[in-house]
Amino acid sequence: MKIAVIGSVAKDHIYIKSQGVEYHQAGGGVYYASMALASLGIEVLAMPLLAEDDISLLDSFDRSGIEMHPLWTEKSSMFKLIYPTEQLDVREKVLLSSAEDHHLSDESLKELATCDGIHVSPLSSREFPADTFERLRKYFDGMISLDAQGFANGDSVDVASYIKDRVDILKLDDDEAKLLADRSTEGEAIEVVKKWNIPEVLITKSSRGSTIYCGDEKCEIPAYPPHLFVDATGCGDTYVAGYLTKRVEDEDPAEAAHYAARLATKVIEVKGAL
Secondary structure: OEEEEEEEOEEEEEEEHHHOEEEEEEEOHHHHHHHHHHHOOOEEEEEEEEOHHHHHHHHHHHHOOOEEOOEEOOOOEEEEEEEOOOOOOOOEEEEEEOOOOOOOOHHHHHHHOOOOEEEEOOOOOOOOOOOHHHHHHHHOOOEEEEEHHHHHOOOOOOHHHHHOOOOOEEEEEHHHHHHHHOOOOHHHHHHHHHOOOOOEEEEEOHHHOEEEEEOOEEEEEOOOOOOOOOOOOOHHHHHHHHHHHHHHOOOOHHHHHHHHHHHHHHHHOOOOOO
């Protein structure tokens, strides 16, 4: 099985206030999801967006044997991630810079067409042009998943115009869902998202678990408590990587979500990615 992951590799500045810990590391959905997939024995094609000056951010990919096709941009994405309390599911996120407007070449699209699944994880709405998902759907008839966290960062866009009818799996946390749907409750947000014609919607809620919407079916998935809280960064990216893996294998959505939740717990117990 081969899964492609596309999106920014970020330069993350992490500050865990309760522990007095502050450090820099590679981050972003493409980093955490790729590393999680590789840890499961999945063949990974990573297409990370970053500036050539920041090529050292790819060292971890190399050590994990991940196939890489970097998509060079003028500047890399950079975040400051602050955990202000002992509860590591409470986080403040500040976007300091963003990769912008990368147009996937026909050559890149042909490479992606050889995969069994594609996961797109932009860190801002500026990373890809509006026609990106239309072009992906045209070239690829397998499963496409999107972590839409990036659309909640930076400039506001009409997300539906990007992804309606073009994505099979959409992952959001509950706050992102309300923000992007412009609604005040999760239930109201889901009614808006359903109109985007996306078969499977994953709403993650940190220590409160997650909810999976498949058509008219709704499934509540509990969070699995970690033995040790170390670093919650990348938890959602790891979750969706586990879910996509099982769905590409034709696992039932609820079973895939339970597996994803257990995998996400493991990343909380370590510093950095799996």
